[in-house]
Each structure stands twice: as C-alpha cells, then as structure tokens.
Amino acid sequence: MGEQPNADEATKREVRAAVRTRRRRMSDGDRAAAAAALTTRLVDLVERSGARTVTGFASLPDEPDTGGFLAWAATHDVAVLLPVVRPSGQLDWVPSTGRLAPGPLGIPEPLGDPVDADALARVDLMLIPACAVDRRGVRLGWGGGYFDRLLGGLAPRPPVYAVVFDEDLLPRLPREAHDVPVDGVVTPSGVRRLGAFGGPGPAPDPGNTG
Numbered sequence: 001m002g003e004q005p006n007a008d009e010a011t012k013r014e015v016r017a018a019v020r021t022r023r024r025r026m027s028d029g030d031r032a033a034a035a036a037a038l039t040t041r042l043v044d045l046v047e048r049s050g051a052r053t054v055t056g057f058a059s060l061p062d063e064p065d066t067g068g069f070l071a072w073a074a075t076h077d078v079a080v081l082l083p084v085v086r087p088s089g090q091l092d093w094v095p096s097t098g099r100l101a102p103g104p105l106g107i108p109e110p111l112g113d114p115v116d117a118d119a120l121a122r123v124d125l126m127l128i129p130a131c132a133v134d135r136r137g138v139r140l141g142w143g144g145g146y147f148d149r150l151l152g153g154l155a156p157r158p159p160v161y162a163v164v165f166d167e168d169l170l171p172r173l174p175r176e177a178h179d180v181p182v183d184g185v186v187t188p189s190g191v192r193r194l195g196a197f198g199g200p201g202p203a204p205d206p207g208n209t210g
Helices: 007-024 028-049 067-074 146-152
Strands: 053-055 079-085 091-095 100-102 108-110 125-129 132-134 160-163 184-187 190-193
Touching (some): 028 125, 028 190, 079 108, 091 108, 091 146
Parallel strands (some): 053 079, 053 125, 125 160, 160 184
Antiparallel strands (some): 184 190
16 A cells, blocks of 8 residues: 555645635636726736846636736737746746747747846746645645755745735635745735744735725
8 A cells, every 4th residue: 555645735735726616616707807806906906016038928718817928028029938848847938929839738838038147136027827825825736846955955935926816815825845836926916924933035916906
C-alpha cells in the first residue's frame, strides 16, 4: 500500500476540487463581468506601483481572464513576461507578443525566445496564477509546484500578487514548508495587501479598490 496523504494534502485536494467546480459553474455573464473588473484592478495596481516590467500569465477558460490586461499592457509600454513550462519542472519566461500556443500541460504559452536567467531580478511586479489564497498570503497552486520552486529561489524577490476570483480568497489554507506566501492578491473586486509571514520588502499598496 502507498503512503496515506496527510491532513494538509487532503485539505488541499478538497479545496482544489471545490474551486474547480465553482469556476466551471460560473455563467458567461458573470465570467465577462469578472474579466472586465479584473482588468481594471490589474491596470490600477500596475499604474499605482509604477511597474514597467511584470510577469503575468495567459489564462485558461476557467481561470480569471487576464486577456484584457495583456492587451492593455501591449499598448501602454508595460513589458509582460509569460511562463513556459520546461520538462525539468522549471519555468522559462518569454516576452508577451500576443502569439500563444498550447504548452505540454495544455496551458497557453507564448511563442518566442526566453529571456536570460537574470531577467526576473529586473521585474518590478509579479502577477501569478493560483487556485486559492488565504488572508495571510498563503497561496495554493494546482499541485505542480512550479511557482513555489520559482519564488523560493528568488532573492531579492519583487512584490508578488496572486490573481484569483473573489470566492478564492479564503480565511485560512494549510501551509507546508515548501509553500511560499505571496504579498497580495488581485480579484475582480479589489487589490489587497496580504503577507502575515512578511515579504521580501515593501510591496506596492494601492489599497483595497473594491
């Protein structure tokens, strides 16, 4: 028999299942309204923080829609780096040009050459995907560990904001040793500074715009 999952892992699986179900049940109208509001929040965060280079992601159909923000960035001199999953389990970063293709995990990935390994040290702000986030800044991903490995190895680290729906901001999530907290969260209703565990330094704090 294999090892039995610990309580934290069981809780994480339950949360992931609940989030998937909730996201898939969203109506087209609710999804469109959330996308428009999220674009406003992301633009507001970037403008208030003065960020000129950010990381982002091209969203799947059930994820918060980042398409509006990526289109805005392309016309406002904001450089966006998008992740590409490598077989090693690491992430490369490619400048967003609007050209995407499905990656090995089915996630839309940018076409083009990756930036150099030191590029993240010059990023002003990181916007990353998540399944859920709690009010302390604990982030729950989808189990691959890509962003935990990335964030755990960044020093110094720019401010990191997870992008989720309002319902995905939860009171408390289990935190294990490999889980790296984020500094804030962006949802359709607002931008919130989190980080009870302390971040790498001051993060942009545009306040709660909800």
